[in-house]
Amino acid sequence: MNTELVGIAGIYLLTLVLALPLGSYLANVFRGDKNLLDFLAPVERGIFRLAGIDERREMSWQQHMVALLTINGVWFLLAILILCTQGSLPFNPDGNSSMSPDLAFNTAISFLVNCNLQHYSGESGLSYFSQLAVITFLQFVSAATGIAAAVIVFNALQTRTTEKLGNFYNYFVKSLTRLLLPGSIVVALILAFNGAPMTMQGKQALVTLQGDSVQVSRGPVAAMVAIKELGTNGGGFFGTNSAHPLENPNYLTNATENIALTIIPIAMIFALGFYLKRKRLSYMIFGVMTVGFLALLAPAVYYEMHGNPAISQLGVNQSLGAMEGKEVRFGAAASAYWSITNTIISCGSVNSMHDSFMPLSGLTQMLGMMTNAFYGGCGVGLLNFFAYLIIAVFIAGLMVGRTPEFLGKKIEAREMKIAILVTLLHPLLILAGTALAAHTYTGNPAEYAGWLANPGFHGLSEMLYEFTSSAANNGSGFEGLGDNTPFWNIGTGIVLLLARFLPIIGPVAIAGLLARKKYIPEGAGTLHADTATFGVMVLAVIFIIAALAFFPALALGPIAEHFSLY
Numbered sequence: 329m330n331t332e333l334v335g336i337a338g339i340y341l342l343t344l345v346l347a348l349p350l351g352s353y354l355a356n357v358f359r360g361d362k363n364l365l366d367f368l369a370p371v372e373r374g375i376f377r378l379a380g381i382d383e384r385r386e387m388s389w390q391q392h393m394v395a396l397l398t399i400n401g402v403w404f405l406l407a408i409l410i411l412c413t414q415g416s417l418p419f420n421p422d423g424n425s426s427m428s429p430d431l432a433f434n435t436a437i438s439f440l441v442n443c444n445l446q447h448y449s450g451e452s453g454l455s456y457f458s459q460l461a462v463i464t465f466l467q468f469v470s471a472a473t474g475i476a477a478a479v480i481v482f483n484a485l486q487t488r489t490t491e492k493l494g495n496f497y498n499y500f501v502k503s504l505t506r507l508l509l510p511g512s513i514v515v516a517l518i519l520a521f522n523g524a525p526m527t528m529q530g531k532q533a534l535v536t537l538q539g540d541s542v543q544v545s546r547g548p549v550a551a552m553v554a555i556k557e558l559g560t561n562g563g564g565f566f567g568t569n570s571a572h573p574l575e576n577p578n579y580l581t582n583a584t585e586n587i588a589l590t591i592i593p594i595a596m597i598f599a600l601g602f603y604l605k606r607k608r609l610s611y612m613i614f615g616v617m618t619v620g621f622l623a624l625l626a627p628a629v630y631y632e633m634h635g636n637p638a639i640s641q642l643g644v645n646q647s648l649g650a651m652e653g654k655e656v657r658f659g660a661a662a663s664a665y666w667s668i669t670n671t672i673i674s675c676g677s678v679n680s681m682h683d684s685f686m687p688l689s690g691l692t693q694m695l696g697m698m699t700n701a702f703y704g705g706c707g708v709g710l711l712n713f714f715a716y717l718i719i720a721v722f723i724a725g726l727m728v729g730r731t732p733e734f735l736g737k738k739i740e741a742r743e744m745k746i747a748i749l750v751t752l753l754h755p756l757l758i759l760a761g762t763a764l765a766a767h768t769y770t771g772n773p774a775e776y777a778g779w780l781a782n783p784g785f786h787g788l789s790e791m792l793y794e795f796t797s798s799a800a801n802n803g804s805g806f807e808g809l810g811d812n813t814p815f816w817n818i819g820t821g822i823v824l825l826l827a828r829f830l831p832i833i834g835p836v837a838i839a840g841l842l843a844r845k846k847y848i849p850e851g852a853g854t855l856h857a858d859t860a861t862f863g864v865m866v867l868a869v870i871f872i873i874a875a876l877a878f879f880p881a882l883a884l885g886p887i888a889e890h891f892s893l894y
Contacts, residue, residue, distance in 0.1 A: 332661035343587045351598025357506045358479045365506045386492035389840025392480050395496045407436035407462045420455035421530030434817035441828035442470035444676050444803035447812040449567030451545035464552045471559030471706040472503035477832050478707030482603045484839035487847050516554035518584050523577035524550040557588035560705040562676030562803040570679040589675040593703040608858035616863045620702040624692040625668045631686040632664040638893045653684025671696035674705035676803025683806040687890035697800035699874040711835040718747040720866040737842040750834035755877040757823045761795035778810040789885035799827040
């Protein structure tokens with residue numbers, strides 16, 4: 329047990345050791361300073377010339393959003409076209425059929441918005457062409473979209489008055505060439521040399537030690553899994569995701585994948601401090617997020633390592649912890665650690681089955697997505713936190729009798745309205761979606777019997793988790809839910825769209841409005857946003873607005889299930 333705890337502590341500490349210099353590097357890249365990968369500049373200029381884009385043209389926040397939404401719309405249509413026709417397209421050695429329109433709609437949206445909610449099983453639901461041209465491609469560009477949006481906000485928070493906030497396409501392409509592509513090559517090589525397949529051949533016929541003949545699925549796994557983690561995407565090449573031995577062969581690959589999925593969100597926090605030359609601000613943000621992360625991690629690790637009390641009453645030895653749905657090669661602690669890192673970071677990859685976790689562990693997983701503000705995804709994690717930051721500045725300013733200001737810019741009614749709408753949209757989508765699903769199920773349980781294997785407290789948790797994962801752009805699930813139906817495909821698809829783009833547009837709009845305002849140098853009466861005291865204020869705002877909104881639903885699901893075990 330102690331060795332398992334040392335293992336997860338080591339993974340986290342190594343992530344921090346790598347994230348700090350990466351944050352400095354990213355700040356240099358997006359400021360246009362000299363950096364190690366400047367030799368790629370001719371390639372980038374060639375891309376811009378081919379696309380007819382002037383990467384030096386400054387854009388307003390509205391122009392940034394038009395560019396972002398336009399290219400995402402094009403990718404969405406192409407993805408649906410490929411998924412609906414994949415059965416007739418090349419690179420399909422296993423003969424997998426085309427997707428139904430509602431499943432293609434859900435899958436295209438899911439990977440477009442960096443959620444990667446999978447209502448299909450990868451090895452049987454997709455051809456190699458779809459895995460590469462749709463899934464892998466969207467995992468790159470969706471991550472780059474989030475990073476570019478965050479850099480727009482970085483620009484807006486500088487000590488100047490302007491409407492011009494850099495060039496979206498410049499930030500987008502550099503996110504790919506200077507970060508995601510080289511990083512994915514490193515991760516893919518580690519995976520490939522440890523046993524993850526990298527081939528375009530079809531299934532491999534094997535004879536097991538028991539003498540059974542089996543067909544083992546394979547494909548271009550290492551490349552896809554690398555960006556799945558590094559881009560905080562989460563979509564698995566195989567149905568069981570990173571619990572599959574060919575997707576995550578051993579403890580080294582487990583550590584590598586977990587570091588990959590956490591490093592960019594944490595590095596972006598430090599990049600903010602380096603970019604604005606306000607390191608104390610980034611340390612405050614990192615501190616708040618880390619406190620939230622540890623508060624969710626501790627209960628999950630505790631309950632998974634101590635096993636299920638209902639099973640203990642049967643006299644079953646649980647010295648390894650609650651191992652249902654977990655891989656022995658990782659253990660209870662590493663599985664619990666991954667379950668929390670991936671749910672706070674909006675990366676839906678899993679190395680164990682969340683549906684089998686203890687009820688309160690499932691609660692912490694859902695809370696990580698419900699708060700949606702601790703580290704978060706590539707770039708968008710900071711955007712979600714930014715909305716809470718603006719609310720905290722406004723409330724704190726009123727409490728001390730000062731005009732609310734953030735980094736020398738006044739926070740006024742318009743910014744507050746946008747921030748409140750963004751933060752309230754999240755619980756609205758989750759709770760309204762869950763209520764509709766529960767009403768639909770109870771209205772005709774015979775027709776929808778395939779939805780829930782367990783229609784009790786855990787069944788409600790499964791439906792709540794599905795909409796929470798969708799709204800948080802996460803993608804993991806309580807897989808006891810039968811979700812490949814028109815209701816779930818279309819319902820979660822709508823939530824995916826709204827929960828991705830409105831929380832990007834809102835913070836960028838706030839940043840754009842602040843950038844236009846006159847900069848006021850900080851004085852003796854200024855409320856400083858880079859102190860531990862203000863950090864406590866932000867944490868309280870997150871708890872009050874996010875966590876408490878979900879308490880009634882959690883009481884009916886995982887909390888009630890927890891007490892039923894005793």
